[in-house]
Amino acid sequence: MSLKHTILGFLSWKPLTGYELKKYFSETEFIPWSGNNNQIYKTLVELDKEGFVTKEIIQQDKYPARKVYHITNEGIAELSDWAKSKPDVIQTKSTFLIQLAWSDGLSNDEIENLINLYQYEIEMQLVMCRERLSRRSVFPKKNARAEFFWEMLWQNRISTFQNELNWLTQLRNGLNVGKE
Amino acid sequence: MSLKHTILGFLSWKPLTGYELKKYFSETEFIPWSGNNNQIYKTLVELDKEGFVTKEIIQQDKYPARKVYHITNEGIAELSDWAKSKPDVIQTKSTFLIQLAWSDGLSNDEIENLINLYQYEIEMQLVMCRERLSRRSVFPKKNARAEFFWEMLWQNRISTFQNELNWLTQLRNGLNVGKE
DNA sequence: TTAACCATGTAAAAAGTTACATGATTGT
DNA sequence: ACAATCATGTAACTTTTTACATGGTTAA
Structure with a gap:
C-alpha cells in the first residue's frame, strides 16, 4: 500500500x-x-x-x-x-482490452463503435493530461530535480496515450484489411 | 467486476x-x-x-x-x-512512477539504482510477453478474427513496454544533462 | 435558488490477496 | 527424495469503493 x-x-x-x-x-x-x-x-x-x-x-x-x-x-x-525500495510490478487494468479479447462475436459496426468509445476516451485523457502539465497546478515548487521528475511523470502518461492511439490505428488497419 | x-x-x-x-x-x-x-x-x-x-x-x-x-x-x-458496453477508464498502477515523484531527496546513485531496478523489470516483462505471443499457449482457436484480436492484445502490451523503455532513455538523458 | 466549495468524518459492501487444508501422482 | 502437477475448496485479512451524515458559505 x-x-x-x-x-x-x-x-x-x-x-x-x-x-x-x-x-x-x-x-x-x-x-x-x-x-x-x-x-x-x-x-x-x-x-x-x-x-x-x-x-x-x-x-x-x-x-x-x-x-x-x-x-x-x-x-x-x-x-x-x-x-x-524495489518498485512493485506495474499493473494495468484496461477493460477495453478484455472486451476486445471476446469481441469476435460482435458485428463490424459494434466493434467499430467499441473502438470509437475507447479512442475518444484516450483522446480526452490526453488533452486533460497536457492541460494539467501546462497548468502545473499540482507540482513541486521545491527544487529543479523535483520539477524535472514531475515533468517526466506527465510526459510518461502523455507518451503512453500517444502509443495507445498509434496502436489503435494499427488495430483499425488490421480490421479493414480483413473486410476487403 | x-x-x-x-x-x-x-x-x-x-x-x-x-x-x-x-x-x-x-x-x-x-x-x-x-x-x-x-x-x-x-x-x-x-x-x-x-x-x-x-x-x-x-x-x-x-x-x-x-x-x-x-x-x-x-x-x-x-x-x-x-x-x-462502454469500457471503464483505463487504470495503471505504477509504484515506480510514484517513487520517482518523491525521489528528489535521494542521491544520484540511489536514483540510478531505482531506475535500473525498474528498467530490468520492464525488460523481463517484454521478453516474457514476446515469448507468450510466439508460443500462443493461451490463444483462441476459434476464428481468424479472434486470433487477430489476441495478436493485437499482445502487441499492445509489447508496444507499451517499448514505449516505457524509450521514456526511460529520455529520463536518463535528462538526469545526465543536469550532472555536467 | 441551485450548484459548487469548504471541511470533517463513518458504515457497509465489494473486490482482491494470502494462507490454510487435503491428498494422490508424476517426473527428475 | 523433492518438486511440480492435478484438483478441489475455505478462512482470515487487506484494500478499495460507494454511500451516508452534517452543515455553513459563496458565486452565478
Missing part, C-alpha cells in the same frame, strides 16, 4: 489538510489511488499514530476546524526509504 | 475447470485478475447460480472429480452485451 507514502510525499512539499490532499489526488491521474474520504482521513490518523506526521488544529469562524498535517523527520526518513 | 466476464470469455472457447481457468489467467498478463483460488471458485458458483454456466462432474480414479463448466446461451448473450 503506497497511499501512505503518497500522502507523505505531498506533505513533504508543505503541510496540508485531508481536504486539500483529496484535491491533490484527484488532479494527479498517474497516482491511481482515488483518494476517497474514507482512505485519506483514516490513513492520516494512522500516520499520526506512527509518528510520521503531526496534527495542527486551526479553528475557523465560518468553516469546520482545519486539521493541518505536518510531516516529521521520521516521516521524511520513511518516505526516502520507500522511494529507494 | 469483469472477472465474471473474463471467465465467461474463456469458457466461450471451450468448457474448462476452475483449475484450468487459473492457469489461463496466470498466462495472460493483460488480464489483471490474478485468478486466485478464492475468486475463481466463488465466481464459478455464482455464474452457475445466475444460469450463465452449467456444471458437469467427471469422476476420476486418481484425482479429485473435475468440475467442468460449460457456457450457456444466456452466458454467451451476457458476454456479448458486456463486450459492447
Whole structure:
C-alpha cells in the first residue's frame, strides 16, 4: 500500500489538510489511488499514530476546524526509504482490452463503435493530461530535480496515450484489411 | 467486476475447470485478475447460480472429480452485451512512477539504482510477453478474427513496454544533462 | 435558488490477496 | 527424495469503493 507514502510525499512539499490532499489526488491521474474520504482521513490518523506526521488544529469562524498535517523527520526518513525500495510490478487494468479479447462475436459496426468509445476516451485523457502539465497546478515548487521528475511523470502518461492511439490505428488497419 | 466476464470469455472457447481457468489467467498478463483460488471458485458458483454456466462432474480414479463448466446461451448473450458496453477508464498502477515523484531527496546513485531496478523489470516483462505471443499457449482457436484480436492484445502490451523503455532513455538523458 | 466549495468524518459492501487444508501422482 | 502437477475448496485479512451524515458559505 503506497497511499501512505503518497500522502507523505505531498506533505513533504508543505503541510496540508485531508481536504486539500483529496484535491491533490484527484488532479494527479498517474497516482491511481482515488483518494476517497474514507482512505485519506483514516490513513492520516494512522500516520499520526506512527509518528510520521503531526496534527495542527486551526479553528475557523465560518468553516469546520482545519486539521493541518505536518510531516516529521521520521516521516521524511520513511518516505526516502520507500522511494529507494524495489518498485512493485506495474499493473494495468484496461477493460477495453478484455472486451476486445471476446469481441469476435460482435458485428463490424459494434466493434467499430467499441473502438470509437475507447479512442475518444484516450483522446480526452490526453488533452486533460497536457492541460494539467501546462497548468502545473499540482507540482513541486521545491527544487529543479523535483520539477524535472514531475515533468517526466506527465510526459510518461502523455507518451503512453500517444502509443495507445498509434496502436489503435494499427488495430483499425488490421480490421479493414480483413473486410476487403 | 469483469472477472465474471473474463471467465465467461474463456469458457466461450471451450468448457474448462476452475483449475484450468487459473492457469489461463496466470498466462495472460493483460488480464489483471490474478485468478486466485478464492475468486475463481466463488465466481464459478455464482455464474452457475445466475444460469450463465452449467456444471458437469467427471469422476476420476486418481484425482479429485473435475468440475467442468460449460457456457450457456444466456452466458454467451451476457458476454456479448458486456463486450459492447462502454469500457471503464483505463487504470495503471505504477509504484515506480510514484517513487520517482518523491525521489528528489535521494542521491544520484540511489536514483540510478531505482531506475535500473525498474528498467530490468520492464525488460523481463517484454521478453516474457514476446515469448507468450510466439508460443500462443493461451490463444483462441476459434476464428481468424479472434486470433487477430489476441495478436493485437499482445502487441499492445509489447508496444507499451517499448514505449516505457524509450521514456526511460529520455529520463536518463535528462538526469545526465543536469550532472555536467 | 441551485450548484459548487469548504471541511470533517463513518458504515457497509465489494473486490482482491494470502494462507490454510487435503491428498494422490508424476517426473527428475 | 523433492518438486511440480492435478484438483478441489475455505478462512482470515487487506484494500478499495460507494454511500451516508452534517452543515455553513459563496458565486452565478
